[in-house]
Amino acid sequence: MTSAARGPDRLPGEIWVLIAGSFVIAIGFGLVAPVLPQFARGFGVGVAAASAIISAFALMRLLFAPMSGRLVQRLGERPVYLGGLLVVALSTGASALAQTYWQLLVLRSLGGIGSTMFTVSSLALVIRMSPPGARGRVSGLYSTSFLVGSLGGPLIGGLFAGFGLRAPFVLYMIALLITVAVVWYALRGSTLINPVDGGPQRTMSFAEGWSRPEYRAVLWSNFCNGAAVFGVRMALVPLLVVEVLGQEPSMAGITLTVFAAGNAVVLFTSGRLSDRFGRKPFLVLGSFICAVGTGGLALADTVPLLLITSFVAGIGSGMFSPAQQAAVADIIGPKARGGPVLAGFQMSADLGTVLGPILVGFLAQQLSYGLGLGVTGGLLALAAVFWLLVPEPMRREADSPARPAEDGSDSSGKPGSAPTPPGTEVSAPHPPCAESEGLGGRGGTR
Structure with a gap:
C-alpha cells in the first residue's frame, strides 16, 4: 500500500498499537491503585506505612528515570518498552503472593522501575512514529486512551471485588503479559522504528x-x-x-x-x-x-x-x-x-x-x-x-524540492532541476508507505 492510498489523515498502525497498550496499562493501574493501600494495611501496618507503598513506586520512577533515558539511547526504544512492561507485570503478579509488608514494598519499588522504563520509551516511540504534522493529534489520542482506561479500571475492579484484594494484581499481570506479546508481534519488523535509511543519525x-x-x-x-x-x-x-x-x-x-x-x-x-x-x-x-x-x-x-x-x-x-x-x-x-x-x-x-x-x-x-x-x-x-x-516549538516543514544529485538530476532522475538553496530543509526520500509516517526531516531542530 502506498502512502497516498493510506490517505493524509491515516495514522500508522504501530501508533494504534501503542495507544491500545496505553489503554490496557491505564485500566490495570486503575484496577490496582484503589485496593493497594487496603492490601498493605492487611499486613498490620499503619496508614503512613500503607501510604509509603505508593510513595516508593513514585520515588523509584523519579530516581530511575535518568537510567531509563540512557537505556533508550543504548538499546533502543522497543526493547526498553517491552522490558519495562515485563518488569511491571512480574512484580505486580508477585505482589499478589506477598506474605509480608516488606515484600510488598520491594515489589512495588521494582514496579516503579519498570514503569519509568516503559513511560520514557513509549513516549520515544510515539515521537519516532508520529507523522510530524500529527504529533498533537497523536498526543491527544494517547492521553485520552490513558484517561479513559484510568476511569474504567476501578469499574472493572468492582466486578472482581468478590475474589479478594489479591485478584486485581493477577488480572493486571495477565493484561500486561498479553500487551507485551501483542506489541512485540506488531512492532517486530516496523520500518518506523528501524527505518530502511539506517535509523536515527544522532x-x-x-x-x-x-x-x-x-x-x-x-x-x-x-x-x-x-x-x-x-x-x-x-x-x-x-x-x-x-x-x-x-x-x-x-x-x-x-x-x-x-x-x-x-x-x-x-x-x-x-x-x-x-x-x-x-x-x-x-x-x-x-x-x-x-x-x-x-x-x-x-x-x-x-x-x-x-x-x-x-x-x-x-x-x-x-x-x-x-x-x-x-x-x-x-x-x-x-x-x-x-x-x-x-x-x-x-x-x-x-x-x-x-x-x-x-x-x-x-x-x-x-x-x-x-x-x-x-x-x-x-x-x-x-x-x-x-x-x-x-x-x-513547532517548526512547520516546508514543501521543498528534491535534493539534486551530482549529475544534475533530481532524486527522481529527472534532469535540469534547480539546485537546492543552502539552508533549505529537505526531506529524505521515503520508503513505501512512509510519507505519512514521519520519516522526513526533523521538525523541531534548529
Whole structure:
C-alpha cells in the first residue's frame, strides 16, 4: 500500500498499537491503585506505612528515570518498552503472593522501575512514529486512551471485588503479559522504528535540550502540571471537600471525576488543533485556564462552585497536556534519539508530584487551604507566562524540492532541476508507505 492510498489523515498502525497498550496499562493501574493501600494495611501496618507503598513506586520512577533515558539511547526504544512492561507485570503478579509488608514494598519499588522504563520509551516511540504534522493529534489520542482506561479500571475492579484484594494484581499481570506479546508481534519488523535509511543519525543529550528555551519552558510547565494536577489535586482537594465544606468523602471522588470529565471534553480536539495553529496558543491558554480553575477552588464555598471550578481546571489541563507532549516531540524530532531529554521531561512532573503536596500541604496546614490552592494556581499562571516568552516549538516543514544529485538530476532522475538553496530543509526520500509516517526531516531542530 502506498502512502497516498493510506490517505493524509491515516495514522500508522504501530501508533494504534501503542495507544491500545496505553489503554490496557491505564485500566490495570486503575484496577490496582484503589485496593493497594487496603492490601498493605492487611499486613498490620499503619496508614503512613500503607501510604509509603505508593510513595516508593513514585520515588523509584523519579530516581530511575535518568537510567531509563540512557537505556533508550543504548538499546533502543522497543526493547526498553517491552522490558519495562515485563518488569511491571512480574512484580505486580508477585505482589499478589506477598506474605509480608516488606515484600510488598520491594515489589512495588521494582514496579516503579519498570514503569519509568516503559513511560520514557513509549513516549520515544510515539515521537519516532508520529507523522510530524500529527504529533498533537497523536498526543491527544494517547492521553485520552490513558484517561479513559484510568476511569474504567476501578469499574472493572468492582466486578472482581468478590475474589479478594489479591485478584486485581493477577488480572493486571495477565493484561500486561498479553500487551507485551501483542506489541512485540506488531512492532517486530516496523520500518518506523528501524527505518530502511539506517535509523536515527544522532542522539540528543539533555544539555542540548536544555540549551533550547522551549525545552526549559516545557520542563517548568510539566513540573507545575505534576505539582498541581497529579499532586495537590489528589492530596488537597479530598481534604478540602471533607474538612472545609463538610461533605462526605464520596463527594471528593465526584469532584475528581468532574475534573477528569473536563479533561476528556478537550483532550483530543486540543491536540489536533495544536497541529494546525501551533503549540503555544494551547500551552498559554490551557495553563491560564487551569490556573483560574485551581485558584478558584480556594474560593469555592458551595458544592456547585466546587464542581464548576474543578471542571474548568480539567478543561485547562486537557488543553495544554497534549500540546506539551507534542512540544517535546517537536524539540527532539523523529530522526534523533532523545532518551535523556524524555527522562528529564518525565522527572520534572514526578518531582512536582512529590514536592507539590508536601509544600502546599504545609501552607494549608499552617495558614489555609485557600492560600495553598492560590499558590498552586499561581504556579500554573507562571507557566503560561513562560510560554509567552519562548519561541513556538513547532517548526512547520516546508514543501521543498528534491535534493539534486551530482549529475544534475533530481532524486527522481529527472534532469535540469534547480539546485537546492543552502539552508533549505529537505526531506529524505521515503520508503513505501512512509510519507505519512514521519520519516522526513526533523521538525523541531534548529
